[in-house]
Amino acid sequence: MKDLIVFTGDIVGSSRLTASELSAALDAIEGAAAVLRPALGETAFARNRGDGWQIAITEPRLQARLALLIRAKLRALGEAFSTRIAMAEGDGTLPADGNLNGASGAVFTASGQLLDSLEGPRIVHASGGPLGAALRLFDHLSESWTPAQARAVMPMLRPDPPTQTAAASEIGITRQSLAQALASAAYPAIVEALRLIENTR
Known part of the structure; x- marks a missing residue:
C-alpha cells in the first residue's frame, strides 16, 4: 500500500463522438500525464468502460496542475471535447504490471464513487477543503x-x-x-x- 492520488473520469457526451474522436480524447488525457510524468512520481494510466479512464500518481504536489492540463489538452481538440475528473488521495496498491484496471484500495473506491455521484462541476476532489475550493474555481474558469x-x-x-x-x-x-x-x-x-x-x- 502507498499514498496515491487517483483521477477517475469519463468523456462527456462520448456517444456523439466518432471512434477516432474518442480515441483522440483519451490520447490527450494520457498525453497530459506524460507531459508532467517526470514530476508526478510513479504514474500509471488506464482506459476502461469504453469512454472511461484513470490515472494514479504518487506525487500530490502537481495534482491540480494535471487536472488543468487535462482540461486544456481536451479543449484544444475542440469545444465538443470534455471530461469529468474525480480526484481522491489515500491508500492504494498498484499492480506489478502497472495496469490500473487491477488496482485496489480505498483511494480507488473513493475516486470512483465520487465520479458516480458527480453532478454540476466537472473537476472535483474528494477531500474538499482549500484544494477542493481551488479546483472548483479552476473548473469554472477553464x-x-x-x-x-x-x-x-x-x-x-x-x-x-x-x-x-x-x-x-x-x-x-x-x-x-x-x-x-x-x-x-x-x-x-x-x-x-x-x-x-x-x-x-
Whole structure:
C-alpha cells in the first residue's frame, strides 16, 4: 500500500463522438500525464468502460496542475471535447504490471464513487477543503476556454514553462496573440494560484 492520488473520469457526451474522436480524447488525457510524468512520481494510466479512464500518481504536489492540463489538452481538440475528473488521495496498491484496471484500495473506491455521484462541476476532489475550493474555481474558469486559449495555456502549464516568446513560436502564433489568449483565459491568476497550492505541499 502507498499514498496515491487517483483521477477517475469519463468523456462527456462520448456517444456523439466518432471512434477516432474518442480515441483522440483519451490520447490527450494520457498525453497530459506524460507531459508532467517526470514530476508526478510513479504514474500509471488506464482506459476502461469504453469512454472511461484513470490515472494514479504518487506525487500530490502537481495534482491540480494535471487536472488543468487535462482540461486544456481536451479543449484544444475542440469545444465538443470534455471530461469529468474525480480526484481522491489515500491508500492504494498498484499492480506489478502497472495496469490500473487491477488496482485496489480505498483511494480507488473513493475516486470512483465520487465520479458516480458527480453532478454540476466537472473537476472535483474528494477531500474538499482549500484544494477542493481551488479546483472548483479552476473548473469554472477553464470551462469557458476556447480551443485557441487552451492551446496557449498548454505549454505554460509545464512545471518549467517556456518563455512566452518560445511558447508562441511552438504553437505558431505571435507573442502578442499568445499574451492576449493567456490573459483572456485567466492564466495569470490560475498560475499564481497553482504556485501557492504547490508550495504548500
